[in-house]
Amino acid sequence: MRGRTISNVGVSLGYLLVLVDSTVLNVALPDIARSLGGSVAGQQWVVSAYLVTFGALLLSSGAIADRYGALRTYRVGVFLFVLTSVLCALAPTLLILIVLRAFQGAAAALIPGTTLALIGRMNPEPADRHRAIGLYALVTGCGFAAGPTVGGILIAAGGWRWIFLINVPVGVLALAWSRYFPADPKARDRGARLDVRGQVLAVVFFALVVVVIIETGERSPIAAWALIPTVCAAGLLYWSDRRSAAPAIPVRLLRIPPILRGTLYGFTIQVVMASTLFVASLYLINARGLSPLGAGLVLIAYTFGPCVLGPVVGRVVAARGPQLPALLGQSAAVVGSVAIAAVMFVGGPLWALIATMLIAGAALPLVIVPITGLVVAGAPAGSAGTAGGLFSASRQLGGAFGVAALGAVLASVGGADGAAWAMMAAAVVAAIALLGMVVRPHRVR
Template sequence: MTTASPTATSTSRLLGISLAYFVVLLDTTVLTVALPDLRSATGASSAEQQWVVDAYTVTFAAFLLAGGAAADRIGAARVFRRGIAAFGLLSLVCAAAPTAGVLIGLRAVLGVAAAACLPSSLALIAHLHPDPQRRARALGTWAATTGAALAVGPPVGGLLVDLGGWRAVFLVNVPLAALGLALTGRLAGPAPTPGRVGLRPQLAACVVLASVTEGVVAAQPLAVVPAVIGAVLFVRWERRAATPAVPPALLRAPGVAAGLAVGAAVNLVLAGVLFTTTSLLQDDHGLAPLLAGLAFLPLTLPTVIGPPLTARLLAARGARLPVLTGLGLLVAGPALLAAWPAARRTRCSAPGCC
């Protein structure tokens, strides 16, 4: 009987870990193109459509803190396997959701499962590749799935909707999650560290993110009240915690606060553009889901080909120029996109316009 070599086993496990990350990120974009079909099938309002997307991202972001703490204190391998298994099962349940309201609740729980996968996958890669050079290459492979998932999400979502409706975008997660589990096998991770997972700060983070999101979705200024209360409670509980989820020294490190602010701005703009462009392409211009998904490629393909070029620029010129250039493009792109329908209407109202 032959056995797999250590190198082959390590490669298989890295592919399984990366595939799990791919599925988690794919779910942030693949549903976008399916929203018009979801609205037609369930009668979901505009706010409900936004919450179908945002419920996942809100809990995903908020519970990353708990996911990292659980990986440290329960075991990265255990948290990872349970997280990806739950992700596959919950995706199957999402596909059977009878109403938009039920789907929103299921998507929120799905975000918690996703948050269990991400920090634990990083810990597993570090454990599987103790050599710094091999670890750097492994992390590069893992990180490359970010751009791939963002790029293929809308086209794959459009194809799935054309083939089987909005429910198909959840069904695709099930075999992918199962394959990720099969490739990783019975992997071992770093030994757990003592301590407990503080749930109160995680819940406070959920309150903050959910309140801010509701304020944007519903244009409700009063949403700032629970957001402020949640933020105050989060800081208070974190300061009292023996093992805080966010070490204060990390936030005081040079560049960390600015980097977090830039990251938040990038993700906020990207999420808003994806949602509004879907409506523009399918509702206003009548594109089929697959064509609408393909129309997203000019937006998503740069996330695949851009990082290597940005890395070279970063090494040569530092971080300031790439960050300012990226933020400038984030301002210009949505501004031009917002002006396009108005300019088109102006042209078509001219005499002789077809």
């Protein structure tokens, strides 16, 4: 039992690497803009270039894990993530940084689906699996929580480039720990060939959608012109997937109700969480005048819930099922987002903002832990990696669209009011997901 716990902690370390990088970056955006130039749109692209390739390539990363082995894919992903992190730290211009962030997202895509597949392999019993997912949420949540503060410290000590270099020791530790994970089966069903054409089209389509959203916020004519290639890319992706034995978007899995609900709710909660971190970071530094370290300390309130609630939620789901925690979490997302917006509108004190962020931050583990269990349990035999990749893709693409859409609201309105209206938009997204959970409750344990 102790050895299994150690392995569960270790397998979470790779995804922790990915999460630390995403939350560290938010407080560094103003420093990057001062160093390399760029508007709010440029800062959005530093985040979204990563999330688009990350999310789109996650659609096939699970299939790669099923085909070539989860452990082997995990190790390759961690190694490439460390390599691209070093290159990002050396980027001389904003454009090169954005391009390198896209490659970093591609490397990161190999990690989340494989971690879920390895957790499923190590914990075949449902109760053990829920507890393992709770532990997984604790480890990754601690990285999520520590990110803003670590980012502020690194920027104060040496500048934004250090936020990428911090990935090197964590990645080396993750690779060393992987020696203790269960080996890949010698005999695997390699299935159909991977659809490279469809995967490229998926990246292009999602990237163009983000272009339209971001440029709309900037009130640029590029948004209108980009609609034409966006529609063309959507049509080509549909055509490619209809003719592929291994489509980029595995529609067959989306016909399974638990997986469909998991991907939809994973998408919506990440729209709220990722965009809130983006908007709140810029609000605290630009509107409130805090330093990156000061903003990181305030954002601990938002990331505190994911750090401490994961194991507790895992035990509750194991005992009571997924519906109650998911409803509580989605309700926290709605109430917390509205409360954050209210504080921003009136320019309330920081302690009030911290209190509202504590409420909103509790949403992530309360929603993610039960719906992750739904996806893992609902995956057909031999498709655990593909289902995990689809679920993780929905979350990352939700983050990309959230940063683009709510960042567009922020850029369009401007100032503290722009941040407040962006948070109201996040509340609307969370409310729609809450309504869906009430109308179609979770029934799989």
